[in-house]
Amino acid sequence: MFDIVPESAIEGGRATDAYFLRTEEALNHAGRNPRVVAEVTADQFPTGEFELLAGLKDVARLLAGRDVDADALPEGTLFDGGPVLRVEGPYLEFARLETSILGFLSHPTAMATAALEARRAAPETSLLSFGARHVHPSIAGTVDRSALLAGFDGFSHAAAGDIMDREASGTMPHALVICFGPGNQEDAWRAFDEAVDPDVPRIALCDTYDDEVDEAVRAAELGFDSVRLDTTGSRRGDFRHIVRETRWKLDVNGHEDVGIFVSGGITPRTIRWLADVADGFGVGSHITSADPVDFALDIVEVGGKPAAKRGKLSGKKAVYRTPDGGHHVALADSEGPEGGESLFEPLIRDGEVVAGFDLDAATERAREDAERVGFRSGSGAE
Numbered sequence: 001m002f003d004i005v006p007e008s009a010i011e012g013g014r015a016t017d018a019y020f021l022r023t024e025e026a027l028n029h030a031g032r033n034p035r036v037v038a039e040v041t042a043d044q045f046p047t048g049e050f051e052l053l054a055g056l057k058d059v060a061r062l063l064a065g066r067d068v069d070a071d072a073l074p075e076g077t078l079f080d081g082g083p084v085l086r087v088e089g090p091y092l093e094f095a096r097l098e099t100s101i102l103g104f105l106s107h108p109t110a111m112a113t114a115a116l117e118a119r120r121a122a123p124e125t126s127l128l129s130f131g132a133r134h135v136h137p138s139i140a141g142t143v144d145r146s147a148l149l150a151g152f153d154g155f156s157h158a159a160a161g162d163i164m165d166r167e168a169s170g171t172m173p174h175a176l177v178i179c180f181g182p183g184n185q186e187d188a189w190r191a192f193d194e195a196v197d198p199d200v201p202r203i204a205l206c207d208t209y210d211d212e213v214d215e216a217v218r219a220a221e222l223g224f225d226s227v228r229l230d231t232t233g234s235r236r237g238d239f240r241h242i243v244r245e246t247r248w249k250l251d252v253n254g255h256e257d258v259g260i261f262v263s264g265g266i267t268p269r270t271i272r273w274l275a276d277v278a279d280g281f282g283v284g285s286h287i288t289s290a291d292p293v294d295f296a297l298d299i300v301e302v303g304g305k306p307a308a309k310r311g312k313l314s315g316k317k318a319v320y321r322t323p324d325g326g327h328h329v330a331l332a333d334s335e336g337p338e339g340g341e342s343l344f345e346p347l348i349r350d351g352e353v354v355a356g357f358d359l360d361a362a363t364e365r366a367r368e369d370a371e372r373v374g375f376r377s378g379s380g381a382e
């Protein structure tokens with residue numbers, strides 16, 4: 001067996017911290033199962049530092065069929081404080097789900113936020129998600145979905161594509177070129193071109209044995225659409241110069257239409273540095289190494305009365321977008337700020353999922369939100 005918590009354990013609530021099981025025992029023993037309102041929050045008040053909400057689709061699936069109502073910010077919303085999800089119902093309906101609810105949101109939101117930093121570094125340049133290799137294979141789908149939600153153009157993982165019903169893309173690995181040996185790059189590239197479906201973009205990896213510039217011209221001569229430079233860090237020197245020189249030599253040889261794709265340790269900073277000379281980037285570790293967002297689920301109301309631990313805000317809340325583009329947290333039954341637009345939307349009603357999870361719609365929401373709040377554009381965010 002692989003070290004994978006099976007889907008049945010997540011759905012059944014076994015994927016939980018043991019103290020929730022003890023809590024169930026204690027509450028059942030005491031005959032206590034109060035109706036509560038619980039909220040999932042990272043920062044109590046708006047901070048001005050926005051993050052991109054992702055992972056909600058799986059939360060909705062987990063809550064489906066339980067005797068709860070839930071409201072949430074739609075996926076693809078940028079948030080900077082206050083609750084992103086609110087669950088109401090008898091506490092024992094969802095007590096043991098807390099661990100998985102937070103897990104569904106924390107890492108995907110962090111990865112989507114990191115991917116959005118990359119997206120904003122070059123809004124018009126092609127970006128592919130290459131991060132699957134850095135995570136447990138069971139969560140590769142969340143990596144690539146988070147990247148697409150942030151506006152990436154494609155992803156590399158085949159099984160992630162099966163989950164999302166989209167085609168994985170990518171180029172070729174060094175392994176293919178090495179299998180043909182030094183000096184035989186053309187044989188490797190030709191084998192790829194002859195064997196692979198014509199719909200797959202012809203992108204030749206051009207850094208395995210010889211100078212990137214020479215290999216790129218050789219691949220272009222074979223008719224490849226693009227070249228990929230993945231030069232090892234120790235050999236990069238002035239990488240911007242290498243990319244520019246490659247562009248120059250391709251142009252001089254009549255290959256102005258051959259694109260240059262760059263990968264390997266790419267961050268928002270390197271994207272900004274190379275965006276005017278490269279046509280696309282593969283981004284992996286920048287996305288997968290994002291620190292999980294520190295979401296917590298807190299009871300804020302018991303039996304219709306405000307309740308909370310010290311340091312947390314009691315009472316059922318709403319989050320508003322204010323006319324100046326900021327966010328405002330207020331009690332749900334208050335008026336809210338003047339001109340404010342409530343961001344919560346129904347997620348679950350009587351156990352039925354009532355929200356939609358169209359990925360393209362979420363991506364568009366993220367794009368508009370990022371534009372509206374000026375999400376880290378032009379900053380040195382890494």
Ligand SMILES: O=P(O)(O)OC[C@H]1O[C@H](OP(=O)(O)OP(=O)(O)O)[C@H](O)[C@@H]1O
Nearest residue numbers: 130173174175230264265266283284285
């Ligand atoms: O650095 P990241 O942003 O995480 O990008 C992920 C990987 O994608 C590229 O690998 P490549 O396909 O060239 O791998 P290979 O050397 O195994 O062929 C690059 O060299 C990284 O190792």
